[in-house]
Amino acid sequence: MAQDITSLTGEDCFEANSPCCSVTGALSQGDKGYDDILELNQFDGLPYSSRFYKLLSERKELPVWKAKCEFMDTLAKGRFVIVSGSAKTGRSSQIPQWCAEFCLSVQFQHGMVVCTQIHSQQAVDLALRVADEMDVNIGHEVGYSIPLETCSTNDTVLRYCTDDMLLREMMSDPLLERYGVVIVDQAHQRTVATDVLQGLLKDIALQRPELRVVLLTAVEPVPKQLAHFTGSAAPLIGLESPGAGEVVHSSTGDSYFCSALRLVLEIHRSEEEGDVVVFLVTAQEIDLAHEILCHEGHSLSPDLGELLPVAVHPGQPGNLPILGEEETGRPRRVFLTSSPNEDFFWAVSSIRFVIDPGLEKRYVYNPRIRTNSVIIQPISAGQAKSRKQLAGPTGKCFCLYPEDRQLPIEIRPHVVESDISSTVLFLKRMEIAGLGHCDFIDRPDPEGLMQALEELDYLAALDNDGNLSEMGIIMSEFPLEPQMAKTLLASCEFDCVSEVVIIAAMLTVPTCFTVPSADLKPEATQCHMKFQNPEGDHFTLINIYKAFKKCQQDPYCNVEKWCQDFYLNHAALLMADAFRTELTDTLKRIELPISVPAFGSRSNTLNIKRALLAGFFMQVARDVDGSGNYFILTHRHVAQIHPLSGYGAKSPKLGLPEWVLFHDHSFSEDNCLRTATHITPEEFIQMAPQYFFYNLPPSESKDILQNILNHGASQYRDRKPPTSQEEPQTSDRCVIQ
Template identity: 40%
Template sequence: MELELSTDGEELSETSETQDIDTDDLLELNQFDGLPFSSRYYKLLNERKGLPVWGAKCEFMDSLMSSQVVIVTGTAKTGGRGGVKDYLCSALRLALEIHQNQKHGDIVTFLATEQEIECAHAILRREGANLALSHGELVPVSLCPAQGDSLSVLSEGSKSRRVFLTCSPSEDLFWAVHSIRFVIDAGVQKRYVYNPRIRANSIVIRPISKSQAESRKQLAGPTGKCFCLYQEDTPLPAENIPHILESDITSTVLFLKRMEIAGLSHCDFIDRPGEIHFLYSLSNLYKFQ
């Protein structure tokens, strides 16, 4: 019996050692390509675990899972390459302060992207519901360039205070709204810039022009206020770069060719694109011949 017990004990020991070896041999696989993680991955993982922000990861993930909106604030250049500008938070804070402290007048807020408008709309809708009993109803209204019918939401006669959220580079839509008393201007805009070398568009966030800034200030009227979320000495371009200089002109070149205008170099453009745009546009057309 003792011999059999010792044999069973040795077999159990060998089995556990085998299981440990098999466990050590198992490699964690990357879910995107199905390949094992490299040694560099584990090196970077250990370095990130040593960062102070790693300790707040669990708390942040819990907030992210339990809340619809999570606002993360920080000073300028927080996070280095991944830092997020805080003019959106400043715009929302201003809109809420105006609603609490000013009696009458709608608000127009100029942001840069549609994503910022969606985020701002959700936050103002939630915070406005909390302030409805004490300060009246606050109604956020999203207006994007791609939106079709905008006149219906701009109609007069609303008893509540409206906050118009727009990323349109033009303010012409709001000149007919006489109830606007406050303007919040982030001072930036989104532009699509075409690179003919790689034949692709890229999204670029740029400052608005001086003419845009002045027009937005006048939108508040003589009795209103305009809040500029940029420093007064910020250098702004006099005018925006014409879209034809930053767009794919292949369709334009094709139209000129169909009109039998062969000498493109002799065409009089109000704003003439660079020669490289013509060369790459012609090369694209030659591929279809």
């Protein structure tokens, strides 16, 4: 029995005093207590279960297992390790366990292990799987931490978390002194958060020589990423790929969507059992494909078995597949997804077919017009390789593009094409904490950096020296974009926190509206109109949230059915409720006042608009012709209000206002303003910083505002004389500025 356990736990790595031996390396194979030690779980001291050995035999078949000795030796000798291996090599589940063994071998004197993921669901799935493999309880020795949910303790040995959660943790622990090993998984995706982490970890490692940093990538990193930490190539361990099966290339022109769906039906009719992954480009394509396949599935012969489409939207709740062991006699699942989800299916061993159009959608931020443009571009060669490997060595990958198409070598880093205002606010906070430099692998776009600094200056988050002001420090406490954080702080000034915290939560989580099939859209629109508030979309969101909470508190109300009846996303509303609680707790922690709810009163309505303008004065537009063509003041662009807006629905309840404040502008998708609320020009003049107003480009709209300002017209057209709850009429800027 003892010999069997030795071979299972350490394979041929167990040599006396080898780093690969972990805690058992200090004992020779002839030690008297060796058998007993190996029979007990080294992390909780309990005997291993039979499932542990079953899973261990499966783990030994993973490609990553062959590299265990090399990895452990490299980790013991140096501070930085890069491991490159595709989704099904086992890198994301095994490497963190070995790092936990490494920390255990030195009695955790330098800290525990943390492993970052891009998506919350991946962090949860991995933590559950690894806890099972390590034969420990989830939430104790192994845990996870994602936005709005923590399942771990201070003694958790291995914790999975999203990369943004680890960044927020650095605000209170800038040197990450809780951890002896930091693992950045999916580093090849080059998200803003992963790049910021890598930039800061370089500085942290200089101050903490005992810290180990491990990067996990699905594709071989480019030279500048290899050289980032050490100035010369960091140790790279390449994992053997499980290999791709048959690859079929075909040219479909622009009709990849129809070709992909035809392929799904053909696979179901003629191919062997196995699930299918279809990579599409946009969320609309995912939803449309789901609708079509559901319809087509009903007309298929029962002899073929059931076809079950599953929409998998990155980052959205309620649409995730259940990952786990294969079931017998179940339907053929068709996972409809998009980039960057190649790593999402690491545990779906039943996938046999992959359909890949070779395209992805990217959001590229234009700092001149302060909005994202959407571009459709080819995926990278590394992404294409990862998708081919998902089908496994016995599956098929259908590439809907010519074999000779030249794909880009690497993914373009998000930090050079994203709005980095939130990132700059965070880095300014890190400067206060003693991390004065973030050494980016690829530096942000200079124009985007200047725009971010300008925006923070307008929001009064910076002082005259360019450092964080007291306002900026408080803003950085909230997991919100800077404009929304400023709005929340302004609500403390205007005594409308209870309402604004709902707006902040509803606008931060995924949209609560579900868009049904075409034949049900009129019915959904009618349902949504029942919540409309004449003051605007921000107020409508409060109505929806309050109706949801009222249903929750009613013992006779089925909340999920209620959401379904009103075409609302139940999971998104639950997230908004949890996020509202988190924001309220943060306000209490930093001792900011929370107002008594007064929603519906005239003074409360005015104060909510003031708070919104305190943060979103840069997002104001005017209807220039009375027909819904809104001129955006900051960059002189004309857009329309989104059809899902109360104004866009052109309902009798809401007319088209002349001036609106909007939350978001999607430029190249539909050129629409989303979540709009009616304001007056006098309200805008009162709340916008004077130096922002004078920097607006010349326009007829600015002339109207200037004329109002010159004549001192600060009376609001629809206001009664100020009450004790309202501020006196004045053209002075709000004190929150």
